[in-house]
Amino acid sequence: MTANMQAVTILLVEDDPGHARLIEKNLRRANITNQIMQVSDGQQALDYLFKEGRYAGSPHDPPLLVLLDLNLPVLNGYQVLKRMKEAPNTKRIPVIMLTTTDDTREISKCYDLGCNVYITKPVDYQHFSDAIRKIGLFLSVVSIPGGGY
Amino acid sequence: MELTSVYLTEELAGLRQRVADLEASEAECRSIEAELRERAYQQAMIAKLGQRVLAGGDFDPLLDEITVLVTQTLKVDYCQILELHPDRDLLRLRAGSGWPAALIGQATIKADPTTHLGYTLFSSKPIIIEDLRTDPRFNESGQLFQHKLVSGVSVIVDGEQWPFGVLSVHTAHKRKFTQDDIYFLQAVANILGTTADHRRTQLALQEAHDKLEQRVKERTADLQAANEELRNFAYIISHDLRAPLVNIKGFAGELDYSLEMLRASLDHVLPQLDDAHQADLTTAIHQDIPEALDFINSSVSRMNSLINAILKLSRLGRRELLSEAIDMTDLVQDTLNSLAHQIEQTETEVTLAPLPQVVADRTSMEQIMGNLLANALNYLTPTRPGRIEISAQITPKTVTFRISDNGRGIAQDDLPKIFDIFRRAGRQDVPGEGMGLAYVRTLVRRHGGQIYCESELEVGSTFIFAIARNLAEELENDR
Numbered sequence: 001m002t003a004n005m006q007a008v009t010i011l012l013v014e015d016d017p018g019h020a021r022l023i024e025k026n027l028r029r030a031n032i033t034n035q036i037m038q039v040s041d042g043q044q045a046l047d048y049l050f051k052e053g054r055y056a057g058s059p060h061d062p063p064l065l066v067l068l069d070l071n072l073p074v075l076n077g078y079q080v081l082k083r084m085k086e087a088p089n090t091k092r093i094p095v096i097m098l099t100t101t102d103d104t105r106e107i108s109k110c111y112d113l114g115c116n117v118y119i120t121k122p123v124d125y126q127h128f129s130d131a132i133r134k135i136g137l138f139l140s141v142v143s144i145p146g147g148g149y
Numbered sequence: 150m151e152l153t154s155v156y157l158t159e160e161l162a163g164l165r166q167r168v169a170d171l172e173a174s175e176a177e178c179r180s181i182e183a184e185l186r187e188r189a190y191q192q193a194m195i196a197k198l199g200q201r202v203l204a205g206g207d208f209d210p211l212l213d214e215i216t217v218l219v220t221q222t223l224k225v226d227y228c229q230i231l232e233l234h235p236d237r238d239l240l241r242l243r244a245g246s247g248w249p250a251a252l253i254g255q256a257t258i259k260a261d262p263t264t265h266l267g268y269t270l271f272s273s274k275p276i277i278i279e280d281l282r283t284d285p286r287f288n289e290s291g292q293l294f295q296h297k298l299v300s301g302v303s304v305i306v307d308g309e310q311w312p313f314g315v316l317s318v319h320t321a322h323k324r325k326f327t328q329d330d331i332y333f334l335q336a337v338a339n340i341l342g343t344t345a346d347h348r349r350t351q352l353a354l355q356e357a358h359d360k361l362e363q364r365v366k367e368r369t370a371d372l373q374a375a376n377e378e379l380r381n382f383a384y385i386i387s388h389d390l391r392a393p394l395v396n397i398k399g400f401a402g403e404l405d406y407s408l409e410m411l412r413a414s415l416d417h418v419l420p421q422l423d424d425a426h427q428a429d430l431t432t433a434i435h436q437d438i439p440e441a442l443d444f445i446n447s448s449v450s451r452m453n454s455l456i457n458a459i460l461k462l463s464r465l466g467r468r469e470l471l472s473e474a475i476d477m478t479d480l481v482q483d484t485l486n487s488l489a490h491q492i493e494q495t496e497t498e499v500t501l502a503p504l505p506q507v508v509a510d511r512t513s514m515e516q517i518m519g520n521l522l523a524n525a526l527n528y529l530t531p532t533r534p535g536r537i538e539i540s541a542q543i544t545p546k547t548v549t550f551r552i553s554d555n556g557r558g559i560a561q562d563d564l565p566k567i568f569d570i571f572r573r574a575g576r577q578d579v580p581g582e583g584m585g586l587a588y589v590r591t592l593v594r595r596h597g598g599q600i601y602c603e604s605e606l607e608v609g610s611t612f613i614f615a616i617a618r619n620l621a622e623e624l625e626n627d628r
Binding site for chain 2: 071101123124
């Protein structure tokens, strides 16, 4: 884990507080020490990414990556993904879809819209835990595009 | 001479009288002959009309033809057919010869005895009018064409339940109508009445048929909507129910991690406690908490597999079917090959009769046959060698497959529920979630078919399912 990476944030878009907590716990177990910013609907996610609404004028850097649920209030995961991949400032931020849905059509749709990885939340906790830890491992070896808008 | 003269004169007078008589009877003959010719002509016209009616066709052109035929046959100026309104208060001019076209279908007359047409409705006999203008029975003032109609005959067109209306003829000058004329008109009215009754019955039938058709359409639409709703419902709950399960299982896992930490510290903590507390703490950490977590975990796993089963069923119901020609003998042989090990182990004799080709979804057929054959093998009786027979029968549109075994059979009480989700019958000595036959039924239904089972306990079961021979046509028909 480089110092550069530690300085940046992971944006977790998750409306289920239990899921959010479990994801965070397992990322920590994988030694991910980045700040985890959790928002609970799609609109808040876009506001954070584009510094609009309640995040207008906020000095934060763009997130290292986005962990995105599909079934979200206000704006759903597809809409967030689509907006992100259309905007020049956010299109290179890696997006990992992390959702309970394992329908093949929905998975394809997410890849079509430009998500980088699609992971179905396993009900079995050992698998869930492993999956999140692997995301942590993946983060520690992957090269992320440099920050700055 | 005188006498002779007188005699001759008398003779002459007699001869003259005879000549006059002869002349008179010849005239009478001619008149009778004319009358007979007229009657024959009228009867020929009745016969023609009868044939015309039997030939069928639309009702309105027939009414027009009748008025023309009557006008020509009776040599009258006007002929009209009036239909009684369902409320029975009005007669509407339905067809007319000699009448302006604008009046047809529009003009009405009060259906009461003050007018000659209304009066006709209340009489079982033809109404003969010498001069409508002076006839004391009727007040035609303000009625249709009252100034033009002079002589006439009108008859009721009767029906089985109520009169159809009135048929009448009129002349613009004074005219006497013969008994034959009146018989003729009555005969035409009778034919018309029967035809109108027949048509009324046909219309009622058609209406009933249309209503039925409409109701079937509505019901079908309702069913399709309900089906769609059910499928979406299954899909949604399987997703939404999963989210809380992730939490239950997840935090049970977190509890497990915490428990591990407690266990690690337990040995350090225990010596500082008295015996009773040591025993309690040990029981809690080594037995009670792990037991509770085990129950939570196994229940969540069970629930998860139930949800997955519902999800799979809903996907089978939604998946797009691909029609292709399939040789069912080959398909079943492939399925049997994949089960070869089990067939050998159970010493089962499998008889596969030649099966027809079908146009169907291959994956569905594999799943149906795979499930039914695996069931047949799984539920054999160890006390006798297994026997499984697969055969098929075809009809022009469908093919019926039969898969018979000599296995343990299914109790009569259990038969109705074996195709329901999560239902399993008999001894639970073979693992399964009770979804196989529910999947099979869904797939058979999607192929426009049905499945049922005949079974006798300890004797064997036969699963019989029929599907459309051509799925592509079936799907086309459903559209």
